[in-house]
Amino acid sequence: MSIFLSQKQAREFLNITRTTILRWEELGKIKVYKTSGGHRRYLKTDLEQLIGMMDVEPESKTTSVCVIYARVSTKKQEVAGNLDRQVGRLTSFAFDKRISISHVIKEVASGINENRKGIKSLLSIIDKEPIDYFVIEYKDRLARFGYNYLETYCQSHGVEIITIEQQEKKELNEEMVEYLISIMTSFSARLYGRRGSKKMKKTLSELEKEGQDVKKRG
Numbered sequence: 001m002s003i004f005l006s007q008k009q010a011r012e013f014l015n016i017t018r019t020t021i022l023r024w025e026e027l028g029k030i031k032v033y034k035t036s037g038g039h040r041r042y043l044k045t046d047l048e049q050l051i052g053m054m055d056v057e058p059e060s061k062t063t064s065v066c067v068i069y070a071r072v073s074t075k076k077q078e079v080a081g082n083l084d085r086q087v088g089r090l091t092s093f094a095f096d097k098r099i100s101i102s103h104v105i106k107e108v109a110s111g112i113n114e115n116r117k118g119i120k121s122l123l124s125i126i127d128k129e130p131i132d133y134f135v136i137e138y139k140d141r142l143a144r145f146g147y148n149y150l151e152t153y154c155q156s157h158g159v160e161i162i163t164i165e166q167q168e169k170k171e172l173n174e175e176m177v178e179y180l181i182s183i184m185t186s187f188s189a190r191l192y193g194r195r196g197s198k199k200m201k202k203t204l205s206e207l208e209k210e211g212q213d214v215k216k217r218g
Contacts, residue, residue: 003044004033010042014051015068015104017081020088029095051101064099066133066162067125069118070106071141078108090135093164099133111144119143119150126157134161 005013011021024030030050033041070086072078083106094101103125107118119142125131134154136142142161143150151161 004041005044005047007040007042010047013044013047014091015087015106016091017084017088019085020092023092024095050095064097064132065102065130066094066099066135067103067105067122067131068094068101068135069122069142070104070137071111071118072108073110075108083108086137086141090137090164093162094135099135102129102131111140111142114143114146123153126154126159131157131159134159136161136163137165139163 007018007021011018014021016024021030025032030042031046033043035041068087068090070083070090072083072086077083087104087106091101091104103121105118105121107116109116109118122134134142139147154161
């Protein structure tokens with residue numbers, strides 16, 4: 001029995017945005033069926049084949065398998081759709097390279113946080129499943145610090161990290177500023193107590209705002 005999904009269900013199934021699924025329709029990567037009322041429907045088996053979830057035939061050539069990892073640092077960025085768009089770009093890359101996607105991991109967290117659930121999931125997948133690649137947008141998406149250690153660990157398990165962009169746009173990095181503020185606040189609290197901590201945080205926040213204003217005027 002054929003199972004059809006609505007566009008919303010299909011997007012959730014593939015973990016992609018509306019823009020991406022429409023682009024794939026135009027490129028012929030995904031087949032769309034329309035009801036008498038003009039509503040889009042997608043065959044579930046087509047979607048399964050698209051993300052490499054169906055079994056590979058014994059005589060077929062072995063397909064490379066990857067895990068997609070997407071991250072934004074703030075809830076505001078997620079609400080703005082940045083996280084979903086990032087997943088869409090990564091999914092399109094894997095599809096174009098004919099790499100099957102076994103897992104899509106996305107999270108809202110600071111890249112400086114070493115205790116992220118997403119990182120733990122990635123490492124767990126390496127240990128338990130035959131994975132060829134981790135696909136990320138930039139190195140900083142995976143980790144702000146300690147990236148080389150993660151890369152070495154992946155390589156020791158035969159996993160290659162693929163970054164689809166070589167360099168992140170040079171903009172005022174809110175995440176790094178927040179990190180510096182938290183460090184200075186922590187140390188000032190130890191040295192001067194809670195009052196000194198609050199004063200330092202206020203000063204750094206003012207400096208950050210001034211930097212943003214200067215950038216806008218420039």
